[in-house]
Amino acid sequence: MSIYEIKHPLIQHKIGLMRAYGVSSKDFRELASEVANLLTYEATRELQVEDIKIKGWAGEPISVNQIKGKKITVVPILRAGLGMLDGVLSLVPNAKISVVGLYRDEETLQPVAYFDKVVSDIDSRIALIVDPMLATGGTLIATIDLLKSKGCKHILGLFLVAAPEGIEAVVKAHSDVDIYVAAIDDRLNDQGYILPGLGDAGDKIFGTR
C-alpha cells in the first residue's frame, strides 16, 4: 500500500478555502469537485498506455498512445462521495459507476451499510473509491471488504482529508490499496471528526443541518 499526499499548490489552496468557517455549500461543492479532478490526474498517472496506428491529420499513418489494460469503475460512497464524482468523471468520462451507501453511526462511529449497486464486471476493473473524508477508516475498510467480496482486485481511494488514525487502520486491514489524499491532518476529536478537517463534508455538500 502507498499513501500519496498530493502537495500541489492548487490543491493546498483549494483545501484551505474549504476549511473556512461558514463556507457556502456552493463553494464547498465546487472546490470538492475541483480537488477531486486534480487527485484523479495524479491517481491515473500509473495507467499503462500502448502504441496504436492511426491516420494522422496529413493522411499519413502515425503512432499515438492510448490507455490500455483494465478499465475504471468509480465508487462514490454515499452521500458525501457524490460531491467528488463530477470532478473524477470529467477526466475519465467513460468510467462505469458503482455506488456504495454507508453512513457512520454518530454514537459508535461504526459504518452502517444501506445500499450497494456495483458493476457486474468489477472483477476486471480498477475501482476508484471517492469520499471526501477518511476519519476512523471504518467506512473505507467496509467498502473495500465489499468490493473484494465481489471479486475486485485492484482498488485505489481518493480523499480530500484523512486522519492518521484512519490511514493506520486501513493499512492494517487492506495493505494492497493505494490512497491519494489532498491533506493528511493532525488527529480525530472525541466525536470522530478530523482536526483541523472540513467539518461534516456530507452536510456541507448537501446543505443539510
Ligand SMILES: O=P(O)(O)OC[C@H]1O[C@H](OP(=O)(O)OP(=O)(O)O)[C@H](O)[C@@H]1O
Ligand atoms: O472514516 P470514518 O470514521 O468511517 O468516517 C468517514 C465517513 O464519514 C462521512 O460520511 P457520513 O457517515 O457522515 O455520511 P454522509 O456522507 O451521508 O454524510 C464521510 O463522508 C465518510 O464516508
Ligand SMILES: O=c1cc[nH]c(=O)[nH]1
Ligand atoms: O471529520 C469528519 C469525519 C467524518 N465525516 C466527516 O464528514 N467529517
Ligand SMILES: [Mg+2]
Ligand atoms: Mg456526513
